[in-house]
Amino acid sequence: MPQTPARPSHDRQSAHAAPDALEYRVIADDDHAGIDAVSRAGARGFLMGEPTDAELSAQRAAVEGRRHIAVFDASLLHPEVPVATVGSWITEMSTPGGSVPMWAISAVTVAPTHRRRGIARSMLERELRDASDAGLAVAGLTASEATIYGRYGFGIATTAVRFTVDTRRAGWVGPETDGRIEFIDREELAVHLGEVHEEGRWERPGDVRGWSERWREFAGIAAGEEDGKHVRGVRYVDAEGQVRGAMAYRVFEPDSGPVRLDVRLLAAASREAEAALWRFAVQYDLVDQVTADHRPVDDPLPWLVLDTRAVTAESRDFEWLRILDVPAALSARAYAAPVSVVLEVDDRLGYGSGAWLLQVDASGSVSVGADEGSGEPRVALGIVELSSLFLGGVSVRALADAGRVRGSDVAIAALANAFHSWRAPQLSIGY
Numbered sequence: 001m002p003q004t005p006a007r008p009s010h011d012r013q014s015a016h017a018a019p020d021a022l023e024y025r026v027i028a029d030d031d032h033a034g035i036d037a038v039s040r041a042g043a044r045g046f047l048m049g050e051p052t053d054a055e056l057s058a059q060r061a062a063v064e065g066r067r068h069i070a071v072f073d074a075s076l077l078h079p080e081v082p083v084a085t086v087g088s089w090i091t092e093m094s095t096p097g098g099s100v101p102m103w104a105i106s107a108v109t110v111a112p113t114h115r116r117r118g119i120a121r122s123m124l125e126r127e128l129r130d131a132s133d134a135g136l137a138v139a140g141l142t143a144s145e146a147t148i149y150g151r152y153g154f155g156i157a158t159t160a161v162r163f164t165v166d167t168r169r170a171g172w173v174g175p176e177t178d179g180r181i182e183f184i185d186r187e188e189l190a191v192h193l194g195e196v197h198e199e200g201r202w203e204r205p206g207d208v209r210g211w212s213e214r215w216r217e218f219a220g221i222a223a224g225e226e227d228g229k230h231v232r233g234v235r236y237v238d239a240e241g242q243v244r245g246a247m248a249y250r251v252f253e254p255d256s257g258p259v260r261l262d263v264r265l266l267a268a269a270s271r272e273a274e275a276a277l278w279r280f281a282v283q284y285d286l287v288d289q290v291t292a293d294h295r296p297v298d299d300p301l302p303w304l305v306l307d308t309r310a311v312t313a314e315s316r317d318f319e320w321l322r323i324l325d326v327p328a329a330l331s332a333r334a335y336a337a338p339v340s341v342v343l344e345v346d347d348r349l350g351y352g353s354g355a356w357l358l359q360v361d362a363s364g365s366v367s368v369g370a371d372e373g374s375g376e377p378r379v380a381l382g383i384v385e386l387s388s389l390f391l392g393g394v395s396v397r398a399l400a401d402a403g404r405v406r407g408s409d410v411a412i413a414a415l416a417n418a419f420h421s422w423r424a425p426q427l428s429i430g431y
């Protein structure tokens with residue numbers, strides 16, 4: 001039997017009102033009820049349950065200093081609950097040989113009742129406009145789906161590798177280290193993860209500053225962490241007594257099947273610390289399998305063990321970047337080789353469009369500006385592709401073979417040599 005509609009038809013029509021009938025509001029930092037409403041809408045958007053008071057309070061602390069935009073629909077039964085959210089803040093991201101201020105975008109949600117009517121587009125285009133007006137050269141995000149953000153000019157800039165190690169066959173050929181590993185409690189773990197991350201993140205392009213609540217989540221002591229007591233933590237102290245590494249992990253012992261140790265976060269500020277923590281994990285008694293996610297593509301792990309086939313790796317896009325100011329972004333990194341090339345950039349939203357002369361001399365000095373008929377070799381590409389290449393982890397050659405970067409072989413090779421980063425980019429924490 002057909003169901004009687006729960007609401008009159010004019011309500012259904014109003015649910016399809018145009019985006020400009022909605023109210024876009026910046027929620028002030030001290031508007032606790034507003035921030036909580038954003039958190040509630042965010043939790044709903046990301047398929048989570050209704051947050052508890054403790055979780056809301058922790059979330060307020062976590063997002064302090066960020067900008068929140070919420071979209072309201074006055075025609076609803078609960079007009080105080082946003083139908084869409086987006087958060088943003090300025091952070092600093094490491095680049096090959098440098099760093100760049102970045103407009104980080106997060107918590108993009110649109111209620112299922114209001115999807116596919118252009119709300120996300122209007123929020124994202126506003127974020128990019130505001131970032132550009134604020135003088136930011138790059139915006140970044142981590143994406144829930146890989147098909148959403150290319151249309152706004154974002155390209156994949158870091159790849160996250162998920163390792164699974166069969167510990168029974170792995171063995172060890174890595175270095176002996178002269179520091180020590182010791183257990184720490186979870187409060188100490190949160191502090192050490194933050195400190196070691198901050199020290200170590202400059203080693204690789206792509207990483208960003210963390211925040212206290214993020215470390216507490218990894219350490220299992222964030223509000224709402226039901227299984228937090230199972231999280232364990234260790235730190236690596238080097239021969240000089242300096243803490244150079246910290247690792248949060250959890251062991252699962254199912255009724256049947258392999259006993260598994262999941263590395264929640266391995267933070268290291270030296271290669272000895274990294275190797276020692278890997279060894280600790282893969283040689284853990286009674287554990288059959290170790291997993292670790294968000295590792296870089298050049299992680300030493302497969303080379304630390306005797307049997308490389310004990311390690312399987314799956315990779316996935318992680319950090320997406322969007323260059324807004326081509327000269328400022330390209331000047332904020334070092335290059336691996338001299339190059340003189342004109343980048344003809346196509347940007348549908350206009351920010352990066354133009355012909356840009358990039359010159360890097362033998363001393364590494366960089367100059368980027370509008371090309372004024374230099375006659376240097378030309379390479380044509382979209383802003384998505386340039387943003388993907390920015391951190392030096394995506395192959396220029398692969399993009400050229402895919403028809404997404406166009407130019408002579410000589411120009412492509414010169415660009416590839418210059419852009420390559422000797423450490424693969426890594427974003428170790430989602431944001």
Ligand SMILES: CC(=O)SCCNC(=O)CCNC(=O)[C@H](O)C(C)(C)COP(=O)(O)OP(=O)(O)OC[C@H]1O[C@@H](n2cnc3c(N)ncnc32)[C@H](O)[C@@H]1OP(=O)(O)O
Pocket residue numbers: 045046105106107108109110111114115116117118119120121122141142143144145147148151
């Ligand atoms: C950085 C982050 O926060 S990532 C998290 C993103 N959020 C989520 O995944 C939570 C669940 N999903 C949602 O909340 C929403 O579906 C969103 C935010 C992904 C999209 O919101 P909507 O308001 O429906 O998007 P909107 O109507 O503005 O669509 C804009 C464009 O994106 C496309 N699009 C929207 N959602 C998706 C999707 N999930 N996959 C692919 N394309 C999409 C639309 O087709 C449209 O394309 P077009 O303009 O080129 O024709």
